[in-house]
Amino acid sequence: MKIDECIGGNIRKYRTAYNMTLKELAERIHKSISTVSKYEKGTISLDMPTFAEIARIFQVSPAMLLQSADELPDINNTYxxxxxxxxxxxxxxxxxxxxxxxxxxxxxxxxxxxxxxxxxxxxxxxxxxxxxxxxxxxxxxxxxxxxxxxxxxxxxxxxxxxxxxxxxxxxxxxxxxxxxxxxxxxxxxxxxxxxxxxxxxxxxxxxxxxxxFSKDDFKAMKRNQCLTILNSR
CATH class of the missing domain: 2.40.128 (Lipocalin)
Known part of the structure; x- marks a missing residue:
C-alpha cells in the first residue's frame, strides 16, 4: 500500500470514529471538502503542517496515521x-x-x-x-x-x-x-x-x-580521506 493511501485510510478511520463529517474536518483544517476527500482516497499528499494538525485533532501520535493495518499488531505486541x-x-x-x-x-x-x-x-x-x-x-x-x-x-x-x-x-x-x-x-x-x-x-x-566541522576535522578528512568525528567534549 502506498503511503498516501495508508494515511488517507487512517484519516477516514479516525474521522468516522469521531462521527465527524468531511465538511467538519475540512473546516477545522481550512481545506475544501474535495481536498479532504482526496486526502482520504490517497490521491494527493498532505503537507506536514496539515498532517500534524489532523493528528492533533484526532489526539493521536502522527506515527499512528502512518501505520498500516497489518503493521499495528506487530508494533503493539512487540514494543x-x-x-x-x-x-x-x-x-x-x-x-x-x-x-x-x-x-x-x-x-x-x-x-x-x-x-x-x-x-x-x-x-x-x-x-x-x-x-x-x-x-x-x-x-x-x-x-x-x-x-x-x-x-x-x-x-x-x-x-x-x-x-x-x-x-x-x-x-x-x-x-x-x-x-x-x-x-x-x-x-x-x-x-x-x-x-x-x-x-x-x-x-x-x-x-x-x-x-x-573544525580545522582539525578537515585536516583529518584530508589525511584519511574519510569523514569522522574527533571531538568528545
Whole structure:
C-alpha cells in the first residue's frame, strides 16, 4: 500500500470514529471538502503542517496515521507503548542556525538493544513535535557505546537516513554522531554532525561550536580521506 493511501485510510478511520463529517474536518483544517476527500482516497499528499494538525485533532501520535493495518499488531505486541524521548541537534549552515529534532524510541520487549523509532525533524516546539519539518520512522540498535539508526522519510518515499552514534565519553547524557542522507537543498548525498541527548540542551553557542566541522576535522578528512568525528567534549 502506498503511503498516501495508508494515511488517507487512517484519516477516514479516525474521522468516522469521531462521527465527524468531511465538511467538519475540512473546516477545522481550512481545506475544501474535495481536498479532504482526496486526502482520504490517497490521491494527493498532505503537507506536514496539515498532517500534524489532523493528528492533533484526532489526539493521536502522527506515527499512528502512518501505520498500516497489518503493521499495528506487530508494533503493539512487540514494543512497549511509552516512548523514550531524545533530543537531536544538527547545524543548518545555509541558515546559520541550530536545528532541533525529537526522537521517540520504543524498546522491544522481545529483543535486547532493539527499538522502533519516530524522528520528528526540525521541531520548533518540543511539546508539540508533530508540527515539524519532516517525519522519519525506522529502527535503532544499540550495543555497548555504539548506536545505529536506519530511518525512512514518511513523506518522500525514496529518502532514507543513516545515523551512526557513539557515546560521548565526557558527557554521559550525550551521543556524538554522523547523519548520512540527501540534502534538502541539492538532493545530493551529504553527511553532517549531530548530537543526541537524553536532556534538552539550551546552550546554543556550545552546540554551534560542536556541530560545525573544525580545522582539525578537515585536516583529518584530508589525511584519511574519510569523514569522522574527533571531538568528545
Amino acid at each position: 512497549v507503548q511509552s516512548a523514550e524521548v531524545l533530543y537531536m541537534y544538527t547545524y543548518d549552515s545555509p541558515k546559520k542556525c541550530i536545528v532541533q529534532s525529537i526522537i521517540g524510541r520504543y524498546p522491544s520487549v522481545e529483543q535486547n538493544h532493539a527499538y522502533k523509532v519516530n524522528l520528528f525533524n526540525d521541531v520548533h516546539d518540543t511539546k508539540n513535535p508533530g508540527n515539524c519539518g519532516g517525519l522519519y520512522t525506522g529502527d535503532c540498535t544499540k550495543k555497548g557505546f555504539i548506536e545505529t539508526y536506519i530511518l525512512h522519510n514518511q513523506i518522500a518515499e525514496l529518502e532514507y537516513v543513516l545515523i551512526s552514534c557513539v557515546d560521548n565519553l565526557v558527557n554521559p547524557y550525550q551521543q556524538l554522531g554522523l547523519i548520512s542522507g540527501l540534502s534538502n537543498y541539492t538532493m545530493f548525498p551529504v553527511t553532517f554532525k549531530t548530537i543526541i541527548s537524553s536532556i534538552e540542551i539550551t546552550n546554543k553557542d556550545v552546540l554551534e561550536e560542536e556541530l560545525q
